[in-house]
Amino acid sequence: MEYRFVHHWNYALQEDEHQILESAISLTSQPRDESFLQRAAKFIATHAQVQYVLIGSLSEDGKEVVTKVFLKNGEVLPNISYSLQSSPCDSVLTQRFCYYPDNVQSHFPKDIELQELNIESYLGSIFLKEDGEPVGLIALMNDRPFDNAAFAEHLVLVLSPAIEEELVLQCHPTL
Template sequence: MEYRKIQYWQYEPGEKEERVLEAALALTLQGRHNAYLSEIASFISEHTGAKYILIGQLSEDREHIHTLVFMEDKKLLDNYTYPLKGTPCEVALAHRFCYHPFDVAPSFPEDKELQDLQIESYLGSILLSEENEPIGLAALMDVKQIENAAFAEHLITVLSPAIEEEILLLR
C-alpha cells in the first residue's frame, strides 16, 4: 500500500494522534469483509469527531458520486447518488483536496444537501486508482468547525489506500 505525504499543513502528530494513526494502519492491514468501508468510516468519525462521514465512488461519467458509506454520528444512512456540479466534492476531485473551515454551505449555494444538513465545515480528499485516476472521495462534514483538520487529513491519507482498494474491488 502506498502512503501519501501530507502537503497542506506543517503538521506533526502528538503522542495520542500517533497511537490513532498506528491503529489506522493496523485497520488497513486486517482482513477485508462486507462492512469494511463502514468500519473505516466509523473509525474516522470516532477519531475526528466529525458529524458526517462520506465515502463515495465517482460515476463512469465523472459527474456524480455514489455514496458507498454515508454516516451521521456513526450511524449508517441510506446511500444515494448526487451530482458533483456546485459541490465542495467537485473541488476536492479537481484539486485533490478541499477544506472549508466555516461557511461551506453559503459558499456552495447549489448544494442543497449542505443547506439541509446545516453544514458549517467540509474536508474532502480524492481517492485514486493505481494509475492515479480519480475513483472517488472521502469527506468529513460538520455543523461546527472540524477540529484539528490537519490530523483529520492525515488520518484520511493513511486510510486512503485501503479505501481505494475496496472501491476498485467494487468496480
C-alpha cells in the same frame, strides 16, 4: 495506489494521535470484507470527531457520486447518489484535496444538501486507481468547525490506500 504527503499543515502529532494512526494502520492490515468501508468510516468519524463521513465512488460518467458509506454521528444512513456540480466534492476531484474551515455553504450556494444538513465545515480527499484516474472520494463534514482538521487529514491519508483498493474492488472488480 499513490501515496500523498500531508503538506497542508505545519502540525506535530500528539502522543495519542500517534496511537490512533497506529490503530488505523492495523485496521488496514486486517482481513477485509464488504464491511471494511463502513469500519473505516466509523473509525474516521470517531477519531476525527466529525459529524458526517461519506465515502463514495464516481458514476460511470464522472458527474455523480454514489455513496458506499454515509454516516451521521457514527450511524449508517441510506446510500445516496448526488451530482458533483456546484458542490465541494467537485473541487475535490480537481484539486485532490479540499478544506473549508467554515461557512462552506456560502462557497457552494447551489448545493442544497449542504443547507439541508446544516454543514459549516468540509474536508474532502480524492481516491485514485493505480493509473491515477479518480475512483471516488471521501468527505468529512460538520455543523461546526473541525476540532483538528490537520489530524483528520492525516487519518484520511493513512487509510486512503486501503479505501482506494476496496473501492476499486467494489466498483471495478476486473481491474
